[in-house]
Amino acid sequence: MNTTDRQRLFIQDVAVRDGFQIEPRFVPTEQKIALIDRLGRCGLAKIEVTSFSSPKAIPMLADAEVVMRGIARIEGVEYAALVPNLRGCERALACNVDEINLVMSASESHNRANLGMSCEDSLRQFAKILPLAHGATAINASLSTAFGCPFEGSVPAGRVMDLIARLTDMGIARVSLCDTTGMANPAQVEDIFGSVLRMWPTLQVTAHFHNTRGMGLANAVAALNAGVRHFDASLGGLGGCPFAPGATGNVCTEDLVHMFDSMGWNTGVDLTELLEVAAALPIIVGHDVPGQVLKAGPWTRRHALPPTQGSPAMSPSNVCAGVRA
Amino acid sequence: MNTTDRQRLFIQDVAVRDGFQIEPRFVPTEQKIALIDRLGRCGLAKIEVTSFSSPKAIPMLADAEVVMRGIARIEGVEYAALVPNLRGCERALACNVDEINLVMSASESHNRANLGMSCEDSLRQFAKILPLAHGATAINASLSTAFGCPFEGSVPAGRVMDLIARLTDMGIARVSLCDTTGMANPAQVEDIFGSVLRMWPTLQVTAHFHNTRGMGLANAVAALNAGVRHFDASLGGLGGCPFAPGATGNVCTEDLVHMFDSMGWNTGVDLTELLEVAAALPIIVGHDVPGQVLKAGPWTRRHALPPTQGSPAMSPSNVCAGVRA
Numbered sequence: 001m002n003t004t005d006r007q008r009l010f011i012q013d014v015a016v017r018d019g020f021q022i023e024p025r026f027v028p029t030e031q032k033i034a035l036i037d038r039l040g041r042c043g044l045a046k047i048e049v050t051s052f053s054s055p056k057a058i059p060m061l062a063d064a065e066v067v068m069r070g071i072a073r074i075e076g077v078e079y080a081a082l083v084p085n086l087r088g089c090e091r092a093l094a095c096n097v098d099e100i101n102l103v104m105s106a107s108e109s110h111n112r113a114n115l116g117m118s119c120e121d122s123l124r125q126f127a128k129i130l131p132l133a134h135g136a137t138a139i140n141a142s143l144s145t146a147f148g149c150p151f152e153g154s155v156p157a158g159r160v161m162d163l164i165a166r167l168t169d170m171g172i173a174r175v176s177l178c179d180t181t182g183m184a185n186p187a188q189v190e191d192i193f194g195s196v197l198r199m200w201p202t203l204q205v206t207a208h209f210h211n212t213r214g215m216g217l218a219n220a221v222a223a224l225n226a227g228v229r230h231f232d233a234s235l236g237g238l239g240g241c242p243f244a245p246g247a248t249g250n251v252c253t254e255d256l257v258h259m260f261d262s263m264g265w266n267t268g269v270d271l272t273e274l275l276e277v278a279a280a281l282p283i284i285v286g287h288d289v290p291g292q293v294l295k296a297g298p299w300t301r302r303h304a305l306p307p308t309q310g311s312p313a314m315s316p317s318n319v320c321a322g323v324r325a
Numbered sequence: 326m327n328t329t330d331r332q333r334l335f336i337q338d339v340a341v342r343d344g345f346q347i348e349p350r351f352v353p354t355e356q357k358i359a360l361i362d363r364l365g366r367c368g369l370a371k372i373e374v375t376s377f378s379s380p381k382a383i384p385m386l387a388d389a390e391v392v393m394r395g396i397a398r399i400e401g402v403e404y405a406a407l408v409p410n411l412r413g414c415e416r417a418l419a420c421n422v423d424e425i426n427l428v429m430s431a432s433e434s435h436n437r438a439n440l441g442m443s444c445e446d447s448l449r450q451f452a453k454i455l456p457l458a459h460g461a462t463a464i465n466a467s468l469s470t471a472f473g474c475p476f477e478g479s480v481p482a483g484r485v486m487d488l489i490a491r492l493t494d495m496g497i498a499r500v501s502l503c504d505t506t507g508m509a510n511p512a513q514v515e516d517i518f519g520s521v522l523r524m525w526p527t528l529q530v531t532a533h534f535h536n537t538r539g540m541g542l543a544n545a546v547a548a549l550n551a552g553v554r555h556f557d558a559s560l561g562g563l564g565g566c567p568f569a570p571g572a573t574g575n576v577c578t579e580d581l582v583h584m585f586d587s588m589g590w591n592t593g594v595d596l597t598e599l600l601e602v603a604a605a606l607p608i609i610v611g612h613d614v615p616g617q618v619l620k621a622g623p624w625t626r627r628h629a630l631p632p633t634q635g636s637p638a639m640s641p642s643n644v645c646a647g648v649r650a
Contacts, residue, residue: 077571113631114649142650150628180649185587186546214580214617218543221511262510292539299508303475306438317370324439325467325503
């Protein structure tokens with residue numbers, strides 16, 4: 001994986017953390033480890049392995065240490081973990097994670113609902129964690145609701161810029177802007193990421209989209225057009241929003257890789273292998289998942305010609321399917 | 326509907342033709358008429374009402390005349406119909422359609438599989454139909470498989486340009502480029518539509534996408550960026566590809582309108598009304614449909630704050646859902 005490649009994109013899969021955490025059925029630790037190892041072999045740039053949260057808060061990820069220590073650490077793949085507090089950071093560092101992911105919301109009400117504290121308290125907590133982590137691991141800060149808040153509505157771009165300034169002032173060199181409940185649109189995405197990258201050209205900026213309203217891939221292209229090269233996605237499109245029952249979840253990793261591939265970008269990911277891993281996911285979680293390329297096959301898939309129908313030239317002949325436009 | 330509005334987009338709904346034609350269960354004529362009338366009242370620019378095909382070829386649309394004569398012709402809405410041959414054109418003109426839609430494929434094998442004739446025979450047939458239609462109705466030509474063929478694979482952009490040249494030379498002023506089986510990607514879409522609009526700046530060019538591999542809305546934004554202002558879409562995302570079982574169908578009208586709305590464009594469509602019409606669709610066709618905005622609600626939807634949890638500031642508190650990024 002040549003990181004100086006002009007056309008190179010960097011995909012992080014978040015299914016095992018962001019996706020699994022809302023699954024109702026516990027996924028056995030050994031299945032998590034096997035899945036992460038398979039994902040690592042596909043050529044993903046980064047995998048969000050787990051969250052070092054309280055086991056009471058997120059029982060699904062109560063096995064954080066066992067998973068983190070049990071996985072194969074494939075060269076060239078970064079293994080990240082969400083860290084909600086100082087204790088979580090200590091636990092993550094003890095497991096030698098490649099990156100800790102700190103999370104706060106851009107909107108006050110979502111931060112309180114999601115994390116039980118004010119945005120200022122989140123920033124103060126980051127400031128306590130950073131001295132522990134600096135030098136020991138890479139540090140990413142994720143801004144939830146950066147494109148809109150399900151409680152407050154619009155989140156001003158200026159608010160997002162101010163928060164990024166606070167984070168970079170602390171020495172944080174990686175920031176994810178997250179469309180937590182799928183409110184972003186492509187015009188807004190191109191605008192905000194364009195502003196961020198003009199202001200902080202050396203910041204490693206990640207786009208984290210949900211497909212709640214079908215715009216996930218459109219937003220990814222908009223971010224790409226703005227200069228973003230790092231993307232989060234979730235195998236099978238796992239994950240989602242507790243406020244939108246029936247809606248789909250995170251942008252689907254294999255659909256995102258497939259799109260970037262077809263556009264001529266290099267994701268470093270072997271799509272065929274990734275699709276094989278994705279095919280196993282419904283068995284692991286016990287239900288169908290929203291990813292579409294697995295169902296339709298990649299765009300390179302060829303179909304056999306249907307049997308010739310002896311129809312006259314002046315009438316439509318595809319009796320079963322009608323005329324296809 | 327001010328057609329000189331710089332930000333105005335024109336949406337044609339094709340559910341009743343392109344969507345219904347592959348539905349296994351016949352939709353009663355009066356239900357078709359009621360649905361078309363409801364769609365017309367939403368502010369859509371155009372509705373593809375039916376196909377004047379052989380009733381034996383497409384039994385679902387055997388009621389073409391009754392539907393076309395039964396609908397209310399709302400001012401400002403164009404009522405189009407697919408016309409596969411000279412006889413179909415005569416029938417369409419007798420019903421006073423606003424536009425006839427001629428269809429051929431950009432790829433030879435798909436044209437033969439779909440229409441039972443060669444591409445040259447299709448062009449010869451167009452040449453026979455045109456004298457009958459010119460002056461009596463608007464004429465659109467749809468090029469299926471313009472972004473790829475499920476049998477042949479890639480379709481060279483030069484082939485598409487050559488065919489458009491043939492069509493415009495015949496005097497056709499409206500052309501749709503159709504991604505029949507969802508093979509297009511945003512880079513290709515922006516490239517081809519950009520070339521077409523540079524070559525024929527006064528041609529009315531329509532983008533017709535399928536969401537087979539999840540890229541439908543991303544392709545729509547790419548076409549928009551290239552200058553396209555006319556889009557086909559299907560209520561609920563009805564329609565689809567017989568070669569991709571389980572895959573979704575045409576780009577969903579309400580999802581497309583919702584995206585353009587949120588981006589600040591004027592589609593002329595009342596999204597709230599359109600969502601109400603879409604909500605009735607599963608009852609009409611007897612199954613769930615892939616549209617996502619109906620499930621999640623529009624991006625402007627607000628949710629009530631969850632009950633406050635008395636959690637300490639330094640631990641994550643969203644016990645049920647985990648930390649949302």
